[in-house]
Amino acid sequence: MNGTAFENYAQIPIAIVGGGLGGLALAIGLLKYGIQVHIYESAEAFSEIGAGVAFGINSITALHLIDPKLLEGYKKHATFNADHDRASTFMSFRWGIDEMKRDGHKAGDVMWNLDDDWRSERAEALGVRTRSCIHRARLLDELVALLPADVTSFKKSFVTAEEQNDGSLKLRFADGTTASASALIGCDGIKSKVRELVCGSGVQATYAGEVAYRAMVPKTDAEKALGSDLAFNGHIYCGYGGYIVTYPVENCDFVNMVAIPHDSGETWTWSQNEWTVPATADEIRQRFKGWYPSLIDIISEYSLPSKWALFDLQHDAPYYKSKICLLGDSAHATTPHLGAGAGMAMEDAYLLSNLIASNGSVAHIENAFRAYDAVRRPRTQSCIEKSRNAAMVMDFLEPEIVDDTTALKEALRTSYKWLWHEDLEAQLCKAKQFL
Template identity: 25%
Template sequence: MYEAGPEITTVGAGISVWPRTWVIMRELGLYEELASEAVKANDSSGGEHLKPAFFYRKSDWPHEGFEYARVMMPNGGTTMHRAEMVGVLLRHLPPNCSIHTSKKLVGYEEVSEDGRTTYMLHFADGTTAVADVVIGADGIKSKTRASMYDLAHKAECSDPEATKREECRRCRHATPKWTGIVTYRYLIPSDRLREISSTHRALDTPALLSYSGKHKHIVTYPISHGKFVNFVGFVTQEGAEGATYPHKWVIDATREEVVSHYSGWEPEVEQMLRCVENPTVWAIHVLDSLPFSVRGRVALMGDAVHAMTPHIGSGGGQAIEDAFILGRLLADPRTTLARVEDVLRIYQDIRLQFGLGVVHRSDKVGRMCEFDYPRLYDGASVPASCKEDDLDLTKERLGELGRAIEDVWSWQVKEHVEDQWDEAKSRFEALCSEKQRDTSTVGKAKNYWSRVCPIM
């Protein structure tokens, strides 16, 4: 396992854990330990009690806001600090898994010798490694993906010398796209917010909160056992989707900058703005149309395949689902070196389009909760002197919007990761029943196989 940094760390503070992820954690025997790190743990009994997981409020006015949507999940939702989740996973790595740190991947090349292909990995420190199988889990800026598409473009696309990969109709989708969205992030010490408002919803609501406005919204939830409230403020720049972001993707912001975007919102937002400290601004990029995620014996997973907006908190969960399906397929002793390419194609068929579907669901919810979705509430302002009938009409339109948001979220309950594994397993069994083509096991010829881990 090759890690870009000097140690395995995380990017960002909070993470949401939804029912599909808990199913996997139970299967892996990690449920209890992971649940102990959560602010609100799922019910280990496996019950299906529906509880609030996400509240949506109209907040872009100086009056008290009001709820217009409530997403319900089996046993609600769960949040925790990313570092706490990573710590649990690291503690359960098998002893035969070696981690090589400070190995930032530059790219890979295919090396053919005696009719066999291996992969030469090139790292920023000038060193190299040879692998039989490469798994690129190196994020939205994946160098594994860049090399995969460079090689594919050169070998498969018409007139590759005249057309750059970034301009190719197929291969350009491997380049991340700016959504036109930036997020302002900071942690609020819970004690400080409690001094300002002891009854603030962000402190004790057992679910995520979205404070919604036109082309803007804020998501909050407690992390680190309730010691902090994670504040993520979204601002969508109209007409900027697909443009080149003019700055580094993550930079420091100022308190004044954050306050300027949400000034005049409901009292609870104003109270959180009084707690701004050391904010950063992140440009949100996505991969929403990747045509393939496997080539040869190289596969991509996680944000390297389906980087998405954070609007439904599912990026991390989708990476875990990728790993769950891919890991089980590769770990099977029947996965010989000769079968790896077919096994990776099974993984791609099961996971690629599903993951990209989640990307589009997340985008849809983001547009809805910023009052920018066709034929739904458009954020029309309600004057301070509005009549009761005007406010009732606004609430009626928002209720319709809320039901649409709840419907998009329903996939977390209606669709099951176990079904995907059953399909993958069925296809794998069919593959294994075919005529044996090679009895060599994965990596036997070189006595090891390599995985490129997340670049942080």
């Protein structure tokens, strides 16, 4: 679709506020249909916070549907389980700490593998395996490579937008400049300024009662500390009050490790203004006292001098208002416990770009936004809830499960089946009915 159907789109671009993974994926999807876009990014250049990101088959499918070139670029950098017998394994689960009973399991013992027993042939068809991981910076590079150089303005910190008499939007930035847009899509993350225009100031991120300690361990040192099986295949270590995830990235040159303890008590508050605060190796050792020693030692040695408070964005407000819409974390930021946050943004980008294209005219773009909200809000808000529940299960804090590994396995398998095997093309067809 292009040409006269998009004359109205071509006159004034659709503005995308935020040049992260979701915003760039959306831009690629819209440009494929000949729809003019412009990205406004507050930083001086494209950049990504964090290290590794894990993609399940739903995320891989979304990349392919947005643009097959994007999936090809992704596969150049994707890292899989080194053990080919675990091609259909997302993560191997282990005990992170000794089981609290006589003659129980010891820290490091195997629990079970989370395998895709449902439709793993889809991964083979797309040239990947059940779980693949990529460094966020590499994925960002591949997204940028598919965009024209002239569609992005940097150092543009969004302040607000106002509708004009002709129906266009005037965007205002912190440096005093303005820009015109036919519509606005906020891809500006969990602290989104665009969200205030759509949902009001009452919809705010909530602290999830957890922090993340991160380490990026060189291949040689990871293998020396843990052995090749633990270093070069994805693992989750479960324990009383926390869990640790490890997986290789950069073609096994590094192992990404994240340790996530859970706050005690039934209510949690984060009293500091900043969500990323200083942390020490000694703090990690204290929070994970008694856990698998080799793992804690190597994480502590290579830990970054900070910890990240985990927030999410659970609410029931629409993801759009008039000609303004939200995508990715700005609409539905989630905790990382299902490895689903970035993948949900890719799903968003596929659905929204196609709905805007099918809509055909910016004059009625609200119809596309309404259809997008109708199908994406239920799925993404469910993802937030399922992600929080996954942490409770892996932290042995779910009262009906505690450290029953059979029940733990069944609970997680149910959530991952829901996550991985959503039919995105069927979801698009359903959304088009709202147009």
